Amino acid sequence: MKIKNICCIGAGYVGGPTMTMIAAKCPDIKVNVVDINKSRIAAWNDRDVNNIPIYEPGLSDLVAQTRDHNLFFSTDVDAAIAAADMIFISVNTPTKTYGVGKGMAADLKYIELCARQIAAVATTDKIIVEKSTLPVRTAEALRSILDNTGNGVHFDILSNPEFLAEGTAVSDLLHPDRVLIGGEDTERGKKAQKALVDIYANWVPKEQILTTNVWSSELSKLTANAFLAQRVSSINALSELCEVTEADVNEVARAIGTDSRIGPKFLKASVGFGGSCFQKDILNLVYIAQTYGLQEVADYWEQVIIMNDHQKRRFAKKIVKTLFNTVSGKKIALLGWAFKKDTNDTRESAAIYVADYLLNEQAEITVYDPKVTAQQIYNDLDYLGTRSSEENRRLLKVVDTPLQAVEDAHATAILTEWNEFMNYDWKEVYDLMLKPAFLFDGRMILNQQDVEKIGFEVYTIGKG
Ligand code: NAD
Numbered sequence: 001m002k003i004k005n006i007c008c009i010g011a012g013y014v015g016g017p018t019m020t021m022i023a024a025k026c027p028d029i030k031v032n033v034v035d036i037n038k039s040r041i042a043a044w045n046d047r048d049v050n051n052i053p054i055y056e057p058g059l060s061d062l063v064a065q066t067r068d069h070n071l072f073f074s075t076d077v078d079a080a081i082a083a084a085d086m087i088f089i090s091v092n093t094p095t096k097t098y099g100v101g102k103g104m105a106a107d108l109k110y111i112e113l114c115a116r117q118i119a120a121v122a123t124t125d126k127i128i129v130e131k132s133t134l135p136v137r138t139a140e141a142l143r144s145i146l147d148n149t150g151n152g153v154h155f156d157i158l159s160n161p162e163f164l165a166e167g168t169a170v171s172d173l174l175h176p177d178r179v180l181i182g183g184e185d186t187e188r189g190k191k192a193q194k195a196l197v198d199i200y201a202n203w204v205p206k207e208q209i210l211t212t213n214v215w216s217s218e219l220s221k222l223t224a225n226a227f228l229a230q231r232v233s234s235i236n237a238l239s240e241l242c243e244v245t246e247a248d249v250n251e252v253a254r255a256i257g258t259d260s261r262i263g264p265k266f267l268k269a270s271v272g273f274g275g276s277c278f279q280k281d282i283l284n285l286v287y288i289a290q291t292y293g294l295q296e297v298a299d300y301w302e303q304v305i306i307m308n309d310h311q312k313r314r315f316a317k318k319i320v321k322t323l324f325n326t327v328s329g330k331k332i333a334l335l336g337w338a339f340k341k342d343t344n345d346t347r348e349s350a351a352i353y354v355a356d357y358l359l360n361e362q363a364e365i366t367v368y369d370p371k372v373t374a375q376q377i378y379n380d381l382d383y384l385g386t387r388s389s390e391e392n393r394r395l396l397k398v399v400d401t402p403l404q405a406v407e408d409a410h411a412t413a414i415l416t417e418w419n420e421f422m423n424y425d426w427k428e429v430y431d432l433m434l435k436p437a438f439l440f441d442g443r444m445i446l447n448q449q450d451v452e453k454i455g456f457e458v459y460t461i462g463k464g
Pocket residue numbers: 009010011012013014015034035036037040077090091092093110113114131132133134162163164165166276277
């Protein structure tokens with residue numbers, strides 16, 4: 001079976017980049033990316049490719065190559081479903097904010113809406129691909145909706161979770177460690193699985209395309225994120241111990257990371273992990289374990305989140321304590337708001353929680369981030385609901401340059417590891433700040449001794 005027409009529902013951080021890569025590598029396939037969010041689709045179609053809604057190094061060039069050749073962005077979901085042989089569901093699956101499982105389970109309402117819409121519109125057989133991250137056994141629910149509300153056409157369901165990380169999406173998609181495709185163990189299921197394998201085989205070596213059953217694939221995605229986040233929480237737990245023992249967490253990370261069984265990646269202590277997926281996926285895993293009555297399994301994974309919340313709070317508390325136990329009326333500069341460098345995504349960014357803590361202490365905050373808009377920063381704070389949006393705007397100012405942020409500040413905190421922060425003239429920063437000038441390096445990007453020589457009082461995570 002050769003796929004000629006793909007529809008992807010959801011033009012977000014996953015749908016946009018993954019479909020752009022498929023379009024670039026498979027010029028014979030027409031790829032329609034659809035979304036209900038009109039302004040997002042308009043941005044994907046903006047004549048100036050620099051205005052696409054997602055910032056990822058290298059992405060705008062790929063969009064320029066493919067858009068309106070074999071890659072199309074549209075809000076006409078029905079038409080794209082009707083025309084497709086294969087439909088990727090790439091919509092958001094956030095943590096539920098209501099009802100049973102509130103604060104833990106994945107909210108599958110967007111997934112269900114997609115299934116119902118596909119069933120209503122489809123008049124020919126389709127392969128449905130779960131691209132979103134989903135709880136194990138979601139395909140069962142999808143099958144039930146599709147078969148019971150459809151027009152008698154046949155649906156094959158595959159699980160093809162995405163492992164790209166934001167900020168490196170293009171290179172992750174170009175050179176994935178693996179592609180995972182779960183399929184049903186039937187003759188039709190195998191054919192559907194092969195159709196998707198053949199698409200990736202256009203640029204991914206065959207031995208890196210893993211095929212499994214659907215449940216293993218669904219569960220592997222949640223588990224991969226849980227393992228990655230666990231490493232960050234593990235090293236962050238040690239960072240606190242390092243601070244009281246004069247061990248250096250960077251040295252410890254290097255020492256343990258050279259053991260090939262442990263490996264060097266994801267051992268960077270930080271102000272805490274953020275992003276749209278780690279927390280939501282672990283909470284979902286915890287919830288799934290609970291629903292199967294596996295309380296110890298649930299408790300084990302929940303600890304990863306508890307440690308992460310502790311790390312964010314600990315960093316904010318450290319600022320207050322260092323500034324003589326009061327930050328009321330003091331100006332504090334935050335450099336970085338995105339949850340990591342090279343992305344404009346701020347979902348669950350540690351910066352939001354650090355800022356919220358400091359605002360509760362009546363600090364006056366200035367924020368500079370090279371890619372995040374002021375509107376987004378205020379939305380993030382307003383969403384927490386801790387104080388009125390007027391108050392957020394009164395106490396926190398977003399500025400256009402780092403020097404505006406640090407001028408007359410008592411303290412500067414680095415919350416995202418943007419390359420430009422490493423290259424600043426830190427002497428110039430020091431001169432603009434009030435004295436004593438405090439510097440809190442939440443990303444360990446500066447050489448502590450160098451900045452201490454300038455005159456800063458420095459706190460680096462994981463150093464006593
Ligand atoms: P996102 O919020 O950026 O994008 C989802 C899009 O789906 C939105 O634009 C929304 O308008 C659209 N949508 C929702 N319901 C719709 C409907 N019924 N019809 C049409 N469009 C609809 O989310 P994302 O970051 O791209 O994540 C999508 C999924 O991929 C999630 O399950 C996430 O866990 C997973 N994932 C994300 C990443 C990442 O780095 N962001 C990586 C791997 C996996």
